[in-house]
Amino acid sequence: xxxxxxxxxxxxxxxxxxxxxxxxxxxxxxxxxxxxxxxxxxxxxxxxxxxxxxxxxxxxxxxxxxxxxxxxxxxxxxxxxxxxxxxxxxxxxxxxxxxxxxxxxxxxxxxxxxxxxxxxxxxxxxxxxxxxxxxxxxxxxxxxxxxxxxxxxxxxxxxxxxxxxxxxxxxxxxxxxxxxxxxxxxxxxxxxxxxxxxxxxxxxxxxxxxxxxxxxxxxxxxxxxxxxxxxxxxxxxxxxxxxxxxxxxxxxxxxxxxxxxxxxxxxxxxxxxxxxxxxxxxxxxxxxxxxxxx
Numbered sequence: 001x002x003x004x005x006x007x008x009x010x011x012x013x014x015x016x017x018x019x020x021x022x023x024x025x026x027x028x029x030x031x032x033x034x035x036x037x038x039x040x041x042x043x044x045x046x047x048x049x050x051x052x053x054x055x056x057x058x059x060x061x062x063x064x065x066x067x068x069x070x071x072x073x074x075x076x077x078x079x080x081x082x083x084x085x086x087x088x089x090x091x092x093x094x095x096x097x098x099x100x101x102x103x104x105x106x107x108x109x110x111x112x113x114x115x116x117x118x119x120x121x122x123x124x125x126x127x128x129x130x131x132x133x134x135x136x137x138x139x140x141x142x143x144x145x146x147x148x149x150x151x152x153x154x155x156x157x158x159x160x161x162x163x164x165x166x167x168x169x170x171x172x173x174x175x176x177x178x179x180x181x182x183x184x185x186x187x188x189x190x191x192x193x194x195x196x197x198x199x200x201x202x203x204x205x206x207x208x209x210x211x212x213x214x215x216x217x218x219x220x221x222x223x224x225x226x227x228x229x230x231x232x233x234x235x236x237x238x239x240x241x242x243x244x245x246x247x248x249x250x251x252x253x254x255x256x257x258x259x260x261x262x263x264x265x266x267x268x269x270x271x272x273x274x275x276x277x278x279x280x281x282x283x284x285x286x287x288x289x290x291x292x293x294x
Contacts, residue, residue, distance in 0.1 A: 092266065104241065152179060193242070200278045221272065
């Protein structure tokens with residue numbers, strides 16, 4: 001089969017890509033440089049004939065959590081076609097639910113994990129506090145991204161939020177986590193890896209009086225050089241949980257000098273390709289290795 005690669009994207013309505021550099025186009029330019037035929041396709045477009053492609057590069061299906069049942073059906077369809085996907089679809093399914101954080105914590109890694117509120121349950125503050133020992137908690141969907149339906153709640157004001165949280169939990173599973181003050185005070189670190197090799201890192205700092213580090217909430221981003229201890233911690237996570245990945249992003253915070261995982265992004269992370277001089281050459285080398293065997 002002649003090599004034809006699909007860059008898998010999403011139908012943009014401006015919800016998750018405001019003020020971003022278009023990394024789909026950057027990836028396209030890298031593939032063009034490597035003389036690899038390719039097309040950008042929307043994962044949810046029913047008109048796409050996926051069987052035409054030799055490989056799928058899962059780059060930016062940023063709305064998958066808004067249409068999760070449809071996304072899982074799409075994954076089943078692609079699996080049935082037997083097309084190689086980067087990152088592979090078993091990894092994507094595992095990574096799509098934040099339940100993986102509890103699994104990684106159980107394996108002994110420092111993790112900001114929390115507890116699950118199953119869909120249809122009645123949230124109980126006393127039960128939450130047995131697992132989440134914090135004066136402020138953060139509630140978010142178990143399958144989510146972009147800070148969607150994420151609520152920060154002071155425990156002292158639980159009564160004001162209890163009804164809202166109860167209504168949200170009737171719709172889907174949620175995760176309750178401790179609020180980490182280091183995120184607001186210092187920011188969240190992201191270390192990016194290609195083919196398990198460290199590429200570059202950034203520090204995402206939230207806007208004043210906010211706790212969400214996403215750029216579309218006014219957060220700022222700067223390239224940083226991680227400490228050796230932080231790099232070693234993130235490398236261990238990638239080695240254990242992202243061993244076969246083309247790309248991986250490890251998000252976390254330092255608490256008393258120890259890196260704590262907040263998210264292991266193996267589906268569609270923004271890779272900050274335009275922020276670091278090392279990013280595009282490292283991505284190109286990884287793609288050359290995976291697609292051309294060089």
